[in-house]
Amino acid sequence: MTLPDSRHSWWTHLGGTALICVVVGLLNYLMQGGSFGIAMLYSFAVGTQISLYIQLLMTGVTRALRLQRGDLPELRHGWIGWGWVAPCVLLGALAGYAGGLWLGDLISGRHAVRPWNMPQGRAALSVGFVLLVSVLGTFFFFVLFRLNALRLEQAQALRQAAEARLTLLQSQLEPHMLFNTLAHLRVLIKLRPDEAQRMLDRLIDYLRATLQASRATEHPLADEFERLSDYLALMQLRMGERLRVKLELPADLAGIAIPPLLLQPLVENAIKHGLEPHVDGGELRVTAARDGKQLVLEVADSGAGLVQATDLPGTGFGLSQVRERLAQRYGNAASFELRPQPGGGSVARIEIPS
Incomplete structure (x- = not known):
């Protein structure tokens, strides 16, 4: 549920994903009851796989677009447009949901009900909730990384301004030194x-x-x-x-x-x-x-x-x-x-x- 191209994107991705999994697991526990540990287990199994799949899909799409279009500013900022983001989120969410249920079953020894075995209304609600969290998480990470990119750009602009100022100061210093030396030489020519x-x-x-x-x-x-x-x-x-x-x-x-x-x-x-x-x-x-x-x-x-x-x-x-x-x-x-x-x-x- 994150976008590539941030220096610390993977660490931010892991921390943010863990936070979202905790919140979703807590909501599931409060709404459906049962075991708190099992709710957290399935939340982390599903959430981490969704996050991983979306990350890999968007990283692959971004690299392909860079090869095709060049290193454009919007690609450096990690946003490839909803036309590409939506399919990545949809495919990543569905694959992660299925894979997460399988992983949760493997670890817990239980057998969670699959959406295709649920009543139609409950299945639509379950899948819709997964897609909603995936979209919101993706947008949250994009905003977070965009703010970080802006901070990096601002820091770079400040460094460039400082370097330009140093160059200006140095260009002022060189003729000052030369004029002083020529003044000494002028006196010596007479003497x-x-x-x-x-x-x-x-x-x-x-x-x-x-x-x-x-x-x-x-x-x-x-x-x-x-x-x-x-x-x-x-x-x-x-x-x-x-x-x-x-x-x-x-x-x-x-x-x-x-x-x-x-x-x-x-x-x-x-x-x-x-x-x-x-x-x-x-x-x-x-x-x-x-x-x-x-x-x-x-x-x-x-x-x-x-x-x-x-x-x-x-x-x-x-x-x-x-x-x-x-x-x-x-x-x-x-x-x-x-x-x-x-x-x-x-x-x-x-x-x-x-």
């Missing part, structure tokens, strides 16, 4: 043309690798650190010995997947607003560690610190991108904070499921 040439060559290689990798929705943490290493090599051409870099990625964390360019805005922010304004520059440290089931990523600098950085223009875009991408991808399972570091500088900390 040290030879170094600007080397930086331009490095920039071309960096952009080729980074823009190709950023088209994916995620990549291994090792690739993220490799892109950061390329970017920081560019920045070291500009800042020289004023920029000291430490990248720490344990081997067992290298394969964890994260969104591309997740750490890039934090590194840019640390250099632009932490280390560059500092006369002596400082150290930039990017680390990855595991804390229980969480992956902890930190970008720390020993530069100007948060007090000076908050008064500078342009600090909001990169950080807001990080927060929004984390919210879109991980929801409440992720956290992000930017705080002062003891002894000077700041540290940005991300925690995401590993």
Whole structure:
């Protein structure tokens, strides 16, 4: 008495069928009397066979229609139209009724009266009751599975919307990163043309690798650190010995997947607003560690610190991108904070499921 094409259809089918059998068995016992156990036995013997036969018939019809018409939406939702449902219910109900009476007799050792041995009025009532319960049960399961299909479609739509939002955020981030890098290059051209040439060559290689990798929705943490290493090599051409870099990625964390360019805005922010304004520059440290089931990523600098950085223009875009991408991808399972570091500088900390 159910329809195919739901992820949990068989479990729902069994549970719903058992509930219907209990109700029908209780009604038979109240109306006809006799043994409660026998009433339940025949109710389950008949009900389970009717349910099984209707399920098999409708599954077969649905598969045949898919081969003929393709995977149409109505077939995915489990409804093939009353023109096909009615014969399946009729045949399944009659076959299940006969088979269930035989099974009940076999288990109980009794001999239930068959419809063809009943008076005409009672036989019509008995068969009509079986057909009515079969039709109502089938329609009940269809409504139940249709609601489940709608929930699955809604969840899929929400996931697709989140993925589209992440793609939009990433497309905004890429030119932001490129403009920042070109701004550095423009300054260097005026001051040290030879170094600007080397930086331009490095920039071309960096952009080729980074823009190709950023088209994916995620990549291994090792690739993220490799892109950061390329970017920081560019920045070291500009800042020289004023920029000291430490990248720490344990081997067992290298394969964890994260969104591309997740750490890039934090590194840019640390250099632009932490280390560059500092006369002596400082150290930039990017680390990855595991804390229980969480992956902890930190970008720390020993530069100007948060007090000076908050008064500078342009600090909001990169950080807001990080927060929004984390919210879109991980929801409440992720956290992000930017705080002062003891002894000077700041540290940005991300925690995401590993």
